Amino acid sequence: MMRIRGLLAATLLLAGCAAEPGPGAQLQGGERDLFNPNADRANGHHFVIPFAVAANTRSQINSWFSLHADCSLHQYWTVQLLTLPQHGTASIEKGRFYPNYAPQNQRAACNLHPQDGVSASYQPQPGYVGPDLLTIQVITPTGQSWTTDFQLSVK
Numbered sequence: 001m002m003r004i005r006g007l008l009a010a011t012l013l014l015a016g017c018a019a020e021p022g023p024g025a026q027l028q029g030g031e032r033d034l035f036n037p038n039a040d041r042a043n044g045h046h047f048v049i050p051f052a053v054a055a056n057t058r059s060q061i062n063s064w065f066s067l068h069a070d071c072s073l074h075q076y077w078t079v080q081l082l083t084l085p086q087h088g089t090a091s092i093e094k095g096r097f098y099p100n101y102a103p104q105n106q107r108a109a110c111n112l113h114p115q116d117g118v119s120a121s122y123q124p125q126p127g128y129v130g131p132d133l134l135t136i137q138v139i140t141p142t143g144q145s146w147t148t149d150f151q152l153s154v155k
Helices: 002-018 108-112
Strands: 046-053 059-064 078-083 088-097 115-124 130-139 145-154
Touching: 046 059, 059 088, 059 130, 059 145, 078 088, 078 115, 088 130, 115 130, 115 145
Parallel strands: 046 145
Antiparallel strands: 059 115, 078 130, 088 115, 130 145
């Protein structure tokens, strides 16, 4: 029983570290996100994140990981496109990507090599410059879920 509790706590902490909205992210309605990695604040929330991307270039929007402390895969996150962009294409794929764990996280060494995870990418239409939007739903292996609007600025 103790091992299950420890894995659950590690997974919840991981969920807070691997999918944090970037600085300046706001909850829908303008409420500020306090970035408390120990809180269950993301479950059921809707985030809005402004994100700049280069024209004529495929950009990784975000990636999600559920790794053990030795960097081996625990389980893939479920990531779905809810709203497709109007001026480009978006894709969700499993693969090997670089995570971005905080230096104090026991998984920080995982940042040095690509790890198994899920990534979202965006490719604007050729020559397009301007705004676009895509909405993603994320469900963690522990059942936490939230949606995020990525307000894209293609430059």
